[in-house]
Amino acid sequence: MNEAATPAQRLLRVLVTVGPGGLWLLLFVLLPTLLVLLASFLSRGPYGELQGPLTLKNYARLLEAPYLEAFAESLLVGGLATLLSALLGYPLAFYIARHPRRDLLLFLLLLPFFTNFLIRVYAWLVLLQREGLVNALLQAFGLGPFAFYPSFFAVLLATVYTFLPFFVLPVYASVERIDWQLLEAAYDLGARPVRAFLHAVLPQTYPGLFAGSVLVFIPAMGTFVVADLLGAGRVVLIGNLIQQQFGLSRDWAFGAALSVFLMGFVLLALYLYARTQGERGLEELV
Amino acid sequence: MRRLLSLHALFVYLFLYLPILVIAALSFNEGRRGVRFTGFTLKWYQDLFQDPRVLEYLANTLVVASVSTLVSTVLGTLLALGLVRYRFPGKGLLRYLLYIPVVVPDVVMGISLLLLFAFSRELFGFPRLSLTTVILGHITFQVAFVTLVVRSRLLLLDPALEEAARDLGARGLKTFLYVTLPLAWPGVAAGALLALTLSLDDFVVTFFTAGPGATTLPLYIYSSVKLGVSPKVHALSTLVVGLSAFFLALGYALSRRRV
Numbered sequence: 001m002n003e004a005a006t007p008a009q010r011l012l013r014v015l016v017t018v019g020p021g022g023l024w025l026l027l028f029v030l031l032p033t034l035l036v037l038l039a040s041f042l043s044r045g046p047y048g049e050l051q052g053p054l055t056l057k058n059y060a061r062l063l064e065a066p067y068l069e070a071f072a073e074s075l076l077v078g079g080l081a082t083l084l085s086a087l088l089g090y091p092l093a094f095y096i097a098r099h100p101r102r103d104l105l106l107f108l109l110l111l112p113f114f115t116n117f118l119i120r121v122y123a124w125l126v127l128l129q130r131e132g133l134v135n136a137l138l139q140a141f142g143l144g145p146f147a148f149y150p151s152f153f154a155v156l157l158a159t160v161y162t163f164l165p166f167f168v169l170p171v172y173a174s175v176e177r178i179d180w181q182l183l184e185a186a187y188d189l190g191a192r193p194v195r196a197f198l199h200a201v202l203p204q205t206y207p208g209l210f211a212g213s214v215l216v217f218i219p220a221m222g223t224f225v226v227a228d229l230l231g232a233g234r235v236v237l238i239g240n241l242i243q244q245q246f247g248l249s250r251d252w253a254f255g256a257a258l259s260v261f262l263m264g265f266v267l268l269a270l271y272l273y274a275r276t277q278g279e280r281g282l283e284e285l286v
Numbered sequence: 287m288r289r290l291l292s293l294h295a296l297f298v299y300l301f302l303y304l305p306i307l308v309i310a311a312l313s314f315n316e317g318r319r320g321v322r323f324t325g326f327t328l329k330w331y332q333d334l335f336q337d338p339r340v341l342e343y344l345a346n347t348l349v350v351a352s353v354s355t356l357v358s359t360v361l362g363t364l365l366a367l368g369l370v371r372y373r374f375p376g377k378g379l380l381r382y383l384l385y386i387p388v389v390v391p392d393v394v395m396g397i398s399l400l401l402l403f404a405f406s407r408e409l410f411g412f413p414r415l416s417l418t419t420v421i422l423g424h425i426t427f428q429v430a431f432v433t434l435v436v437r438s439r440l441l442l443l444d445p446a447l448e449e450a451a452r453d454l455g456a457r458g459l460k461t462f463l464y465v466t467l468p469l470a471w472p473g474v475a476a477g478a479l480l481a482l483t484l485s486l487d488d489f490v491v492t493f494f495t496a497g498p499g500a501t502t503l504p505l506y507i508y509s510s511v512k513l514g515v516s517p518k519v520h521a522l523s524t525l526v527v528g529l530s531a532f533f534l535a536l537g538y539a540l541s542r543r544r545v
Contacts, residue, residue, distance in 0.1 A: 005458075013458060014374045021365030021429055022376070025383040028426040032398035033386065039401055088298050095295040105295075107538050112302045115530040116487050118507050119523040123305030126312065126515055133308055133321045161301070193287075222391025225489060229511060239393045246397050246494065256401070259394045270389060 036263075039256035048250035058257035067241065067258075074237040077152075078221035081159040085167035085216045086209070088160070093171035093208070106172070113165040121229050124158040125149060128230075150232035158230050159220045166219070167212035174208030207277055214273050218266050238262050306527055313520035330521040340506070340522070346417060347502040350492075351485040354424035359478040361425070362432025367466065369433070370440040387430040396494030399423045403495065415497030423495040424485045431484060432477035439473025440466075472540055479537035483530060 005013070040058055045051040061067065096105045112120065127133045128148040135145040148154055178201060186196035224239030231240075238258060245255025308321070316325035334340055369377065387395060403419050406412065413419050443466075451465040467474070489504040496505060503526065510519045
């Protein structure tokens with residue numbers, strides 16, 4: 001770009017700009033990731049420390065029944081949360097995109113999302129408890145009280161609540177880019193509203209739908225806080241298993257294997273996403 | 287159709303705000319339990335501020351947030367600049383490393399940092415889990431977000447402006463300080479505010495990297511919630527939500543400024 005810069009000057013500029021941040025990423029992102037991989041092949045020593053020799057037994061353990069159940073439950077929470085987010089978020093994205101004050105509506109969507117995650121989960125605990133608002137309202141109609149908390153239902157509800165904006169934002173971005181002339185063309189060709197929507201509008205929002213699904217599915221599967229607080233031990237997801245291994249059980253090697261497994265899932269989801277959307281899609285996702 | 291869509295939007299926004307508003311209302315409620323409003327009181331807030339531990343946790347939270355935001359904003363801004371302006375070996379690797387803190391579930395991030403600190407302690411005798419390790423952990427995810435935010439701003443800038451500065455005789459540093467930085471400023475500020483919010487919000491990474499004496503407000507909220515619902519936590523939550531809303535509104539105002 002600048003002919004005057006000598007190779008030494010260019011090197012200096014790269015070192016000054018990229019150097020500190022790059023070093024940080026190598027030390028605190030790449031190295032820890034490799035350490036997790038290493039730890040997953042070690043074993044738990046008598047005092048909870050990590051010890052050799054290298055073994056595959058942590059991975060063999062993943063196939064045991066309680067762990068498989070946790071995987072199944074994580075998939076269920078992730079899948080249902082994604083589905084519910086789509087039902088709530090997809091129409092909302094259209095509403096926001098076509099609203100004259102869409103900046104404000106987006107801001108209002110993000111506001112709760114940027115307030116403390118724990119507090120948002122806690123809020124549901126307050127609403128769903130026996131003396132909570134939900135039961136109070138139901139009792140006004142002569143129903144209940146119900147034991148909403150702790151339960152799978154509570155976990156699912158709070159998961160959707162916390163990750164919903166992740167779904168709306170990418171869908172909104174693709175709705176904004178819709179070429180509405182295609183819809184008019186579909187009408188001109190005699191399509192009725194449902195058919196016109198399915199053929200002229202829906203396909204244009206696939207990138208947003210894919211992105212939103214990945215962005216809800218991954219954190220919904222991976223979190224341990226929601227299941228911990230609202231499931232209170234009744235709902236055990238992969239994240240809870242990992243937390244247990246690094247907490248009470250103190251089996252870091254097995255915890256690391258669980259993490260590698262979860263990471264594998266995440267990378268698979270991202271790979272599938274990148275396959276369908278291209279690498280640019282991946283960048284837009286972030 | 288349009289009315290159906292408005293109704294749906296109204297329902298979703300209610301769904302988003304109702305829980306937070308209920309917490310805020312209950313924080314002023316005299317009654318300890320239940321949702322019946324029995325009278326207005328500020329005693330839960332008084333309780334909160336008279337608890338010396340809460341002030342200590344608040345101080346910890348603010349120290350972690352300010353130090354980590356400062357460091358990550360500097361590192362992230364420089365990194366974004368280097369990634370946008372220069373070609374160098376390893377650039378592809380760095381771009382992938384940037385995505386890891388963004389896409390990986392935070393529990394994985396927390397335990398991988400814990401493993402790093404444990405291995406390092408085994409080999410070199412440091413670091414002990416403390417406020418310092420919490421700060422290191424926060425910087426790690428913040429750097430990724432700051433870099434991505436600043437980078438997207440830099441990509442919008444016209445490189446001709448920097449070339450003009452150089453043609454007029456400005457050296458590298460001078461161009462950066464007088465041309466690039468002022469132009470990229472809204473991005474840097476937005477990145478810093480995002481980093482700050484993420485730090486104030488973080489529970490999981492803090493949970494795994496904090497040692498004794500390094501309790502932050504989210505850790506305190508977690509342990510209180512585990513003990514049961516309490517109006518004191520309602521009060522604390524309301525304050526934290528208010529604070530976050532303030533920072534987000536500030537960021538929103540900044541981001542509306544044109545390029």
